[in-house]
Amino acid sequence: KAGVTQTPRYLIKTRGQQVTLSCSPISGHRSVSWYQQTPGQGLQFLFEYFSETQRNKGNFPGRFSGRQFSNSRSEMNVSTLELGDSALYLCATSKTSASSTDTQYFGPGTRLTVL
Amino acid sequence: DQQVKQNSPSLSVQEGRISILNCDYTNSMFDYFLWYKKYPAEGPTFLISISSIKDKNEDGRFTVFLNKSAKHLSLHIVPSQPGDSAVYFCAASAQFTGNQFYFGTGTSLTVIP
Numbered sequence: 001k002a003g004v005t006q007t008p009r010y011l012i013k014t015r016g017q018q019v020t021l022s023c024s025p026i027s028g029h030r031s032v033s034w035y036q037q038t039p040g041q042g043l044q045f046l047f048e049y050f051s052e053t054q055r056n057k058g059n060f061p062g063r064f065s066g067r068q069f070s071n072s073r074s075e076m077n078v079s080t081l082e083l084g085d086s087a088l089y090l091c092a093t094s095k096t097s098a099s100s101t102d103t104q105y106f107g108p109g110t111r112l113t114v115l
Numbered sequence: 116d117q118q119v120k121q122n123s124p125s126l127s128v129q130e131g132r133i134s135i136l137n138c139d140y141t142n143s144m145f146d147y148f149l150w151y152k153k154y155p156a157e158g159p160t161f162l163i164s165i166s167s168i169k170d171k172n173e174d175g176r177f178t179v180f181l182n183k184s185a186k187h188l189s190l191h192i193v194p195s196q197p198g199d200s201a202v203y204f205c206a207a208s209a210q211f212t213g214n215q216f217y218f219g220t221g222t223s224l225t226v227i228p
Contacts, residue, residue: 040220041117042219101147103161105160
């Protein structure tokens with residue numbers, strides 16, 4: 001079956017701009033989580049969406065937001081970009097959000113560079 | 116505040132030998148632990164997991180050990196193969212607080228042929 005897809009794969013923006021990233025989950029997966037990966041911090045949890053509702057949120061400023069559509073596809077938006085937002089943004093999907101033992105499947109990520 | 120730590124950024128091992136990757140955590144509420152493997156330009160892929168009710172879980176060449184009193188887990192790969200060269204992340208969660216995982220910073224494993 002098709003895996004998790006993320007678009008675009010690479011993105012270059014300048015400070016102050018905004019960006020929208022997209023994640024399409026595996027068919028049947030209703031939970032989508034977003035992570036930011038930077039060299040010194042590893043994977044940092046941004047937020048999780050399940051059935052179009054934000055279920056969990058990590059410790060990131062309000063410039064980071066997201067949403068989920070009825071087909072479970074999710075978008076992440078970052079407004080007023082800063083240099084420190086340069087990172088690999090990964091989404092991970094799973095069938096349910098009810099159990100933390102549910103395996104998450106990651107997409108290949110979107111590499112965002114802010115100049 | 117890094118609740119999951121991987122203190123070794125890199126590790127090199129000869130092919131055929133054992134690779135041991137370590138991970139420490141600080142939150143005693145964590146009760147579910149996973150290891151992911153990541154190749155360049157790909158997302159992490161699930162490798163193996165362990166629940167806090169166990170102290171060992173084995174899957175082929177991969178074994179994860181959990182020492183709850185020390186808040187420490189380790190991943191053993193025996194025998195190591197060149198294809199195992201990747202970045203390994205450990206992750207932890209507290210099952211009753213929801214589906215949020217805390218990840219370590221990763222250990223880059225190089226298996227030398």
